[in-house]
Amino acid sequence: MSFVEYSEIIQEGDVVIIFLGHESMMPVMVQSGAQTQTRYGVIRHSSDLIGQRFGSKVTCSKGGWVYVLHPTPELWTVNLPHRTQILYTTDIANITLMLELKPGSVVCESGTGSGSLSHSILRTIAPTGHLHTVEFHAQRAEKAIQEFKEHKVSHLVTVRNQDVCKDGFGITGIADAVFLDIPSPWEAITHAKSAIKCKGGRICSFSPCIEQVQRTCEALLDHGFEEICTLEVLLRVHDVRTVTLPSPDFGPEEDSRSSQVASDLSQDEVPNSGNTSVICRTATPPREMAGHTGYLTFATKPRD
């Protein structure tokens, strides 16, 4: 397995996602001899995982069972160990599309954070692209490097431990796209501009607060960026369920004399006992949902 290439069979050293049911999953690094405890019992890697097909059902010691899934950036996003606040799939999807990422793209990112977006970028730009990611927090940068290695994508990424606002991305004129998720993105616009190819490219900045967006847009305009556009995308998850709506009881029909004729015609309509109900299948939004993650500001750097 790798995060940029599917494989069929689970092997030693793979990361697999154990699916326990209803939004409950855990990532596991497969090692022969190792064991993983779940609420359904223990999973023995050598016998239960290695050599099995991704997507198969694994019976645990207590008789319960789980599915073992091939890792994807999307599954990783909901399972990764948080070192920072992370970007989720909805925003990532829009960032990827609006930055026009595809195989071969060269991308700059800062900060690396927990690597949620990084994995998604790597998936999209493989096998010929490259990600230059900058993280000023030494321990986080170290952890990211280690994770990229474990996930067999380290040949596609360079992690730099420096301050993007002061030192930039460490490259010049080779990026197709730049992504910023830092507290003061306006301080990094100059560096972003010089990182992007002469023939131009795209930039995106993610900020939770509108004041940050305001300053970023001003900076982008000052640096000659075009097509500046700020948007926000929210995901609504619908809960599919069957609901039962009882019909109210209006009591026995009073003026039976006048309705006599009608009821003669439709006899079977009459027995309207109090407890009838209508069953219907519907999808309802959850009681509470994420109302705001951040504003996404996009722009194009024109050709020099």
Next chain:
Amino acid sequence: MAECENDSDVESRISYRDYVVLKRGDVFKSVQVENKKKVVFEKQWFFLDNAVGQLFGTRFEIEAGGSLKLKAAKHSGDSLDSKEAGQDNRHIVDDGSSQKLTRDDIETLKEQGLKGQEIVQQLIDNSTTFKGKTEFAQEKYIKKKKKKYESEISILKPSTRLLAMMYHGREPGKICHLRYDTLAQILTLGNIHAGSKILVFETCAGLVLGSVMERMGGFGSVIQMYPGGGPTRAGMESFGFPSHFHETLHEFPLCKVNALLAGTLDLSEKDAESEVSGSGNGQSESTQETSAVSEEKNSEPQSMEVSIDPQEEMRREERERLREKKAQEKKVKMEEKRKKLASAAALLEGRNADGLVIASRFHPCPVLMCLLKFIAPSRPFVVYCQYREPLIECYTKLREQGGAISLRLTDSWLRHYQVLPNRTHPVLLMSGGGGYLLSGTTVAADAAKARNQHKSEEPVAKRLKLDEISSA
């Protein structure tokens, strides 16, 4: 700049036959650059010939006679400044007489070949209320007039972003109202990436197919499942992919899926022949066939006269040759089609595809149930539908049948913002519906469960338990 040239630039120059995207303001149009072809865009017409050899991203002005002229370097004369401005609009009265130029005056200015910017300046100079307007109102006024009179277009390289925005803005009906942020979700949730084998069933003009191909970058394979006579690909063509991308694209008719699943798909030539005459499958082919038949009929009475007229004889032979040639061509075409079908069938046969994307005007439920059989376990699938109810049905059916987990029914909500100093707010108009998605992950079919389903009495309790665990 010298350094610039090497990161470029052969493919960054516009040439004939290129597919390009024209942009004016927020409006896009996709065209192919052709010799002396008249293009109509935003109520203006022009020829693209002058753009050939220029770099993508270049801005042009439209001149009289429809020729494109390079737009002079940046903001050279952006001197539409106004020194005076009012505080508020308490003294501004709408009496319809603030603009001293009449419509005819403006027309004459245009005919004189005045530049857009000059016309805007004239409008400002002749507006009695302009100076009384607030700074913000002045800016808004200029922006509005500029949009109308300054006709600047830029020519861009096509991308999913541009084409998805273009289709959504111009022809949402053709792409089942699939909004670009929803398309973004499809590509991400489907884990579309280089090297995989993806099934696509779409009736979105080929936009979804094209966006999938862009994300695959020419690595791996895409199998387009198509309804009716043949696949629709106009949207995909607009991407202008290099030819090696097309080698990764396969097609397979939906009407042969049952045969393939049953193992009765006949790939012999005979079958290809009979398919043409049968069941209105290939429209173009069947019309070809009928025209061939009618030709035959025509030639018969004529052939009786032949013996008399030698010239007629020659013509007859000519016709014969032509017909033979046509038949030959048809045979070659048939053979090609058979080969394509066989290669697509071979890809599907393994039932080990890496992903499934459905976005069509058809009811998604039967399509999903059928095509999921071709997907390997632990792979994502995404179904788009303009409406929610059919996806509720899909969800229910999948939960009953098993074989899929992490089912999610979602839609997304897209809001644009105007960000300007002291005037930041959400854009007034936002898109209502962008469609709904059902996404999930396949898992290995449960053998025990399949057996249970055969003897349909007992296993209610068991199935419930299964659902409990494989839920959501």
